[in-house]
Amino acid sequence: MTGAAGRPPLEAMRVHVPTPLRSYTGASEVEAEGATLAAVLADLDRRYPGLRFRVVDEQDRLRPHVRFFVDGEQLFDLGRPLRPGAELFVVQALSGG
């Protein structure tokens, strides 16, 4: 899904993928489309089957040790609208041995 100039079309988001999820994406940075975090995660799951359930539980709650940031702000709500062209950072958040 790249545009004529080799850049993603405006509606596509750049998604930064943490190491635990790269067995799905094969890359540290991928594209996905969607107007909300829920839609972006659904699109990621279409492209990389199985990814969504590792970060969102069956009751549509974000799992506790994965965090989502857009424009420096943490997202807690799957329904949160995302501006076109925003960059989504998925971050692992866990400490301990």
Add this chain to the structure above:
Amino acid sequence: MAARKRKPTRGPTLFVATRKGLWLLHGDAARRRWRLDGPHFLGHVLTHVVLDPRDGRTLLAAAKTGHLGPTVFRSTDLGETWKEAARPPAFRKARPGEAARAVDHTFWLTPGHPDRPGSWYAGTSPQGLFHSGDGGVTWEPVAGFNDAPEILPLLGGPQDGTPDGPKLHSVNVDPRDPDHLLLGMSSGGVHESVDGGRTWARLIDGMEVVEGFDVRDAGFHDPHCVRLSPADPDRLWQQNHCGIYRLDRPATTWERVGRAMPAAVGDVGFPMVVHPRDADVAWVFPMDGTTVWPRTSPGGKPAAYLTRDGGRRWRRLANGFPRGQAWWTVKRQAMTADAGAPVGLYLGTTGGEVWASRDEGARWGCLARHLPEIYAVEAGVPAR
């Protein structure tokens, strides 16, 4: 001169699931030489890895990571390649007003009846029962259990059950009847279904609970491990939070056979292992359940205990284990038997060691050290 191709001798393979990955130990036919193969899934939390005895090929692994949610991986080439389940065990969406349950981890895997190839059961934390009809690719909640009004009050919250959350475990399928199922809930008691999981009945009579609690309330019962004897499926064995028990159906009252254990050792523990061909023979691995529940080998002296007469007498089996200052113990699915003659026994410790006996526990030797904390050890014979 063309050498005659020697028939490869293949012994059991052990599937050692740990807090930080999976290791396989491949044994030769004599069970003398073992090859350690791994890590697979380094860093992943593996709670149970089981080879399907019906085909000797399908290997299922219950996994999660520190960050990521729970899933099940499948392999049909002994772990050379893995594929994730298309639909891992997950509760149905909560209806308005219901508690919204989510699987934290799949804890237990049981292959289904030989007449139903591809059938598997999974037990989860928090407690849920799930079934796959396609060899573990897709999983469905067993509604007859997960939504049963008499089961729902038994489901524990984060402060109930084990430190890692309440568990559904010990799913047993009667080899005579694919619809006859037994399982254990920690906490929540022992439950039985004779209609393939549509309806369930409690099986807790005779089981004791912690002093001061109501023995009639299944929520206070904590069966650590329940095994149906393959040699006589009417005989059930149980290692409970409060003792070792035996039940011979159609009776419904468990007998605390652990009272015959030495008082200094007690009859608390987690694993329960039964002989594949002799219903009178079983093994346990006691731990210290006194005072603050240290959950170590009693006195720092690890030992298995064996009965050959249905639990009337127990014999200490410590030959080969450290004689003192060894404080590890064995979790509930981390001790198992193979089908050899004599039976081989295998256990994995909380200190990351795998121990084995080729002679039903008379002598023990260490097969591997320095692994992460071991959660489960299963033996299987891979198809050639």
